Amino acid sequence: MLSLRSIARSAPRTTSRLAIQSARPSISAFRNTARLQAKWTPFLRVAAAPFSTSMRRFDGNEELIAKLDSEIKVEQDIGDPETYRGNVREFIENGPWELQDEQGSQEVKLSRTYNDEKIEISFSVADIASIEPSSGMNDPDAAYDDAEYDNEPEVSAQSGGANTKGSVNQGRTSGGNVRVAPEDRVAPADRPELDDEEGDYGEGEQQPGASFPVRLLIKITKDSQPGAMEIEAIAQDGEMMIESVFFYPQPDLADPQTAEGEFKRRMVYAGPRYDNLDVELQDLMDQFLRDRNIDTELSLWLPDFVDYKEQKEYVGWLHNVKNFLS
Template identity: 35%
Template sequence: MMSLRTLARSAPRALSRASSAFTRSQVAGRTIQSTRTSAFLRPQQASAFSTTVFRRTAAADIEEELSAKLASEIQFEEEVKATQDQPASIKDYLENGPFQIKDVPGKEDVVLTRTYGSEKITVTFSIADLQNMEQDVFDEDAALGDEEAEGKEAEQDGAEGEEDLAEEPSVPCRLNVVVEKPGKGALAVEAVAQDGAIVVENLYYYQDAKLAHAATADASHASQDVYPGPPFGSLDEDLQILMERYLEERGITTALAVFVPDYMDMKEQKEYLAWLNNVKSFVDTAA
C-alpha cells in the first residue's frame, strides 16, 4: 500500500500545484495588462531610474516569498517525519538481513551487497520509482477535473471507506540483481518487489561481469549486443520455480520485498527534505 507519508504529501502538493497554476494565469493576465499600460505611458517617463528600483524591490519580494514558502514546506516535512516512526521492517532487516547497505546522501540509487560462498551478489533499487508513482497519481487526479468525475469519486470513496485504501497496491520497486562468480561471468536479474513478493521479469547471462552492471556508457552499449535470452515468463514453469528458489537462497526473499519499498519511501523523504534545505540556503544567500 502507498505509505501514509506519500499520501499526506501528494494531497497538499496537488492542491498547491493547482493553486499555483490558477495564480500563474491570474498573474499572466495582470502582466499583460501592466505591460500594455507601461508601453502606453512610456513616452511620459522622464527616466528609467524609478523602474530599476521597482524591479529590484520586486525581485527582493519574490525571493522573500519563495524563502517563506520553502520554510513552510520544510516545516511540513519535519512534522510528517516527527509523527511517523521508522518501520520495523527497516530496523529488523538492517540488523538481521544478509546484505550490507550503501546509501549515499544525494544519490537516487541504493545498493545492497553480500557474499554467498565465492559469489558476489548486488541488489540495486532507486527512489525514482516512488517519484514516478507520485507523478502518476497527480496526473490521474488532474485528469479528473470536471465536477461529474469528482462527484463519482467522492461517492465511491464514501462507500468503500478505509477498506479500499487498505487494498490499494504498494509502489512497484524495480530491483536489479547481479550474481557474480570469479572467472565465470554473471547473472543479471530484473525483478519487481511489490506487496511482499518479488516477481522476476528478465534473466540475462554475461561472460563479462562488468556488462551486468553497465556502470559506464561503453559497458551499457556492449551489453546491448549480448543475446538477452527469452522473457522469463516464457520459460518452462519448473525452470522458473527453480530459478526463483536459486535466488531465494541468495537473499532475494520476501523479507527483501518488504524492506525495499519501506526503505525507498524513507530515503525519498530524507532526500526531499535535504533538497528543500539546499534550495532555501541558495535562495537566502546574498548575491
C-alpha cells in the same frame, strides 16, 4: 482753366493709388520672411518626469524562503529524516544485507556474499515519484472488461419477451429484450468487486497492505566462475516477480563504464522471454532467489525504505534550495 481742373481731378486718384501701393507689402518680402521662418525651428526642452516610470524589480526571495521553511517543518513533523524507522533499521541490523545509502543520491544498493557468490541489488527512489493516482480511465483491466463486454454476443430472445430479474443495464437485443450484462447474472451479495467499494478510500489512496512496485537489478558474480548473471525483478505486495534473466560472459559487461562496454553489452544475447520459459524452470529460479534472501521479507521492506529515502532526500533538497536563495 480746363487743364487746372483735370490736374485737380487726377491728383486725388494718384494720391490714393500711392497710398494703396504703399499699404500693400511686397510679395518678395513675404517670401523672404517665410524662408526665414522655415529655417528657424524652435527648440522645445523636454522636462524630465519627477518619478521613474520603469517597473521596479520585486525581490520575492523572502516569500519563497518562508514557504520552503514551512515545507521543511511539515516534513520534520512527520518524522526525523535522519533516523531510520523501526522496521527499516531492524531489517538491516538483523539481516545479511549491507546497505549503501549515499546522501543526495537516488540510487541505493544492497550487497552480501553467499558461499562464493557476490550479490548486489540496485534500486532507485525514483520509482515512488512515478506513481500515478489510480483511476478507472487508466486501469487496463477496466478497459479489457469493457472490450469483453462489447464483444459479447447478444442474449437470445426469451420466451414471452420477459426480462431477466434484477437486470439494470439498458440495451435491447434484436428480439426486443433487455440486454443482460455479465455482472447482472450474479447476485449483488456475491459480487467480489463490491468488497473493494466498502472501504472509505479517497481518490489516489491505496488500501491497507497495498504498496507501489520497486524495480530491482540483481547482479550475481562468482569467484570460481567467469561471467555474471543479471536479473531484473519487481518487488510489490510481498512478492518478488522476475522479469528477465541475462548472462554476460564478462563480469564488467553487467555494469559497463565506457561507451564501448555499453555497445558490447547490447550485442550480448538477451535470452528468451522469461514468461515463455517452462513453468518448473521459473519456479526453480524463484527458489534460487529465495535461498539468497531475495524473498517476501525483502519485498515488504523495499517500499518502506524507498518511502523513507524519498522523504529524506526531499528534506535535503528543500534545505539546499533554501540555503542557495538565502
